[in-house]
Amino acid sequence: MSIAIIGAHGQLGTDLMRVVGQDALGLTHADIEITDPASIATVLETNSPSVVINTAAYNLVDKAEQEPEAAFAVNAFGPLKLARACADRGITFVHVSTDYVFGRNTNRDTPYTEQDCPGPVSVYGTSKLTGEHLVLSTCPKAYVIRTCGLYGNPLSPGKGNFVRTMLRLAQDRNELTIVDDQHCTPTSTADLATAIAALIRTDAYGLYHCTNAGETTWAGFARAIFEIAGKDVTVRPITSAEFGAPAQRPGYSVLNCDHLTSLIGVTMPHWRDALAAYLQNG
Numbered sequence: 001m002s003i004a005i006i007g008a009h010g011q012l013g014t015d016l017m018r019v020v021g022q023d024a025l026g027l028t029h030a031d032i033e034i035t036d037p038a039s040i041a042t043v044l045e046t047n048s049p050s051v052v053i054n055t056a057a058y059n060l061v062d063k064a065e066q067e068p069e070a071a072f073a074v075n076a077f078g079p080l081k082l083a084r085a086c087a088d089r090g091i092t093f094v095h096v097s098t099d100y101v102f103g104r105n106t107n108r109d110t111p112y113t114e115q116d117c118p119g120p121v122s123v124y125g126t127s128k129l130t131g132e133h134l135v136l137s138t139c140p141k142a143y144v145i146r147t148c149g150l151y152g153n154p155l156s157p158g159k160g161n162f163v164r165t166m167l168r169l170a171q172d173r174n175e176l177t178i179v180d181d182q183h184c185t186p187t188s189t190a191d192l193a194t195a196i197a198a199l200i201r202t203d204a205y206g207l208y209h210c211t212n213a214g215e216t217t218w219a220g221f222a223r224a225i226f227e228i229a230g231k232d233v234t235v236r237p238i239t240s241a242e243f244g245a246p247a248q249r250p251g252y253s254v255l256n257c258d259h260l261t262s263l264i265g266v267t268m269p270h271w272r273d274a275l276a277a278y279l280q281n282g
């Protein structure tokens with residue numbers, strides 16, 4: 001199996017390259033432009049992979065509210081172009097999506113399955129949901145994997161994530177206000193990459209949820225980061241309304257991952273254990 005990984009220096013891409021190992025062809029943004037069919041065709045013709053994994057995305061959730069065209073180009077129509085190119089060549093296509101396809105149901109308090117009706121509350125979420133539909137309706141050999149709150153160790157310099165941001169702020173702050181009304185499951189890209197590597201060996205194409213286990217809020221996650229890292233920082237909980245981000249986020253977007261974990265026969269580590277491993281190894 002020769003596997004091309006798009007976004008190879010991003011958070012998830014870096015861990016996929018490590019997990020897939022010698023079968024992996026890493027493609028950075030300099031190697032491929034997923035919004036450009038000619039660039040996609042050149043890469044596929046030159047390398048003839050049997051599997052393409054797309055981790056590239058427009059991830060600027062707040063900025064997407066002002067730039068819907070840019071978000072849709074990368075998150076919806078880029079994946080469509082990749083799916084079409086893979087379908088034409090009989091290539092298996094793996095695409096990564098998000099828990100932000102949910103959020104419209106404000107009464108929800110039990111984990112979402114793949115059968116639940118999505119309802120995004122942001123441009124980013126809508127662009128990713130559109131990408132999912134376009135991929136699954138275009139490529140017969142496609143996996144779409146929704147995940148949440150990623151943190152890893154990308155090769156790309158200057159890429160942040162919530163854990164890194166908290167540790168940086170802890171250097172000169174002893175109190176932080178953090179949003180406490182968005183319930184979700186932060187996920188280690190190391191664990192997600194391991195699960196994706198197992199999933200693509202099944203040929204059970206379709207839509208999957210994949211996060212670490214359990215749930216928390218950003219304030220709960222921040223407290224755990226400071227506790228495990230031994231930082232004396234007090235976390236003051238605030239509401240999303242008080243924080244006032246330009247894009248709305250889901251109040252509850254915990255994903256039920258049973259479909260994937262029963263298929264590949266693994267239990268995803270609890271988010272707190274995954275965080276401890278990241279802080280120990282990172």
Ligand SMILES: NC(=O)c1ccc[n+]([C@@H]2O[C@H](COP(=O)([O-])OP(=O)(O)OC[C@H]3O[C@@H](n4cnc5c(N)ncnc54)[C@H](OP(=O)(O)O)[C@@H]3O)[C@@H](O)[C@H]2O)c1
Nearest residue numbers: 007009010011012029033034056057096098147148149150
């Ligand atoms: N991060 C999260 O918290 C989170 C949560 C849920 C779901 N997800 C999804 O998980 C996936 C992986 O996320 P991640 O955090 O690993 O992303 P990331 O670290 O931002 O990596 C994405 C990579 O894709 C490249 N890229 C961006 N636009 C591209 C384009 N048009 N053509 C080719 N390459 C392009 C980027 O390169 P440059 O930087 O050089 O442009 C970057 O290296 C994405 O689909 C994302 O939507 C992420």
